Amino acid sequence: MASLQASVRAQALQPHSDPAALINHxxxxxxxxxxxxxxxxxxxxxxxPAARTLxxxxxGLNPPFVVRCxxxxxxxxxxxxxxAPVGMFEDSGYNSKLFRLEDGDILVACTDxxxxxxxxxxxxxxxxxxxxxxxxxxxxxPQQVLDRILNEVSAFTDGAPQKDDITLLVMQMKPESWPALxxxxx
Numbered sequence: 554m555a556s557l558q559a560s561v562r563a564q565a566l567q568p569h570s571d572p573a574a575l576i577n578h579x580x581x582x583x584x585x586x587x588x589x590x591x592x593x594x595x596x597x598x599x600x601x602p603a604a605r606t607l608x609x610x611x612x613g614l615n616p617p618f619v620v621r622c623x624x625x626x627x628x629x630x631x632x633x634x635x636x637a638p639v640g641m642f643e644d645s646g647y648n649s650k651l652f653r654l655e656d657g658d659i660l661v662a663c664t665d666x667x668x669x670x671x672x673x674x675x676x677x678x679x680x681x682x683x684x685x686x687x688x689x690x691x692x693x694x695p696q697q698v699l700d701r702i703l704n705e706v707s708a709f710t711d712g713a714p715q716k717d718d719i720t721l722l723v724m725q726m727k728p729e730s731w732p733a734l735x736x737x738x739x
Contacts (some may be wrong), residue, residue: 557583557593557639572599572651574612576639580647583640588714592641596662602722605726607652607660611635612645615680617662618700620687621655629687638691656728659698661687670706673713695723 555617560582561575569575583593596617598609611617612635619630633650654660670678686702693701694723699721706719 554593556586557595560625561595561597570628571649572597572608572610572628573622573647576647577613577645580639580645581643584643587640592638594638594664605654608651608656609652610647612647613638613641615663615668617660617685618687619652619654620659620661622657622692627687627689629684650701656725656726658693658726659693659695660722660724660726661698661702662701662722663717666701666715666719667706667721669717670715670719671713672709673711678709682709695725698725699723 557579559567560579564579564582566574567575568678576595579595583591592613594613596614597611598607600607609632611633614635615632616631620628621628632651632652633648636647637645646661661683662678668678672678673729682705683702685706700720702723703719
C-alpha cells in the first residue's frame with residue numbers, strides 16, 4: 554500500500570491531461586513492481602471548482618454515490634464502475650468519467666468491507682441497506698452521514714468479527730452561500 558500511495562502521489566504531481574492517463578501509468582508501475590497476487594482497488598478523482606465537476610477513475614472499488622437533496626427528496630446517483638483493480642493486469646485500460654456536482658451534494662465512497670459486513674448469522678449488510686440510508690433527505694453534515702452509516706453497520710454486525718477492512722469517506726459540496734475557504738466539507 555505504501556508503494557501504491559507513493560506512486561499515486563508522484564504521478565499526481567506530474568502534468569497529465571486526464572486522470573485516466575495517470576491511473577494507467579500507476580497501474581503499469583504497480584504491476585511491474587509487485588508480486589503477481591498484489592493489486593488494489595482505487596478511486597481517484599480531481600475536482601474542478603470553476604466547472605464544479607468531478608473527473609474520476611474507478612479501478613475496482615464499489616461505485617461511490619452522490620446523494621442530492623432537492624425539495625425534500627433524495628436522489629442517489631451511483632458513479633460509474635470502472636476497470637480492474639490497479640496492478641491486476643499489465644494492460645488494464647482506464648477511462649475517466651465526469652460528474653457535475655451541485656450545492657449540498659454528498660459524495661459517499663466505501664470499501665467492500667462496508668457492503669460485505671456480516672451479521673452473527675453470516676448475512677451481508679449489503680448495498681441496498683446503504684442506499685436505504687440515503688432515502689431520508691435532511692440537511693446533514695458529512696460527519697453525521699458517516700456516523701449514521703458506521704452506527705448502522707455496527708448495530709447490524711453486533712460485534713461479529715469482520716473479514717475485510719471497513720473504510721468510508723463522506724464529503725459534501727458546500728453551497729455557494731457558505732464561506733468559501735474551499736469547496737468541500739469533509
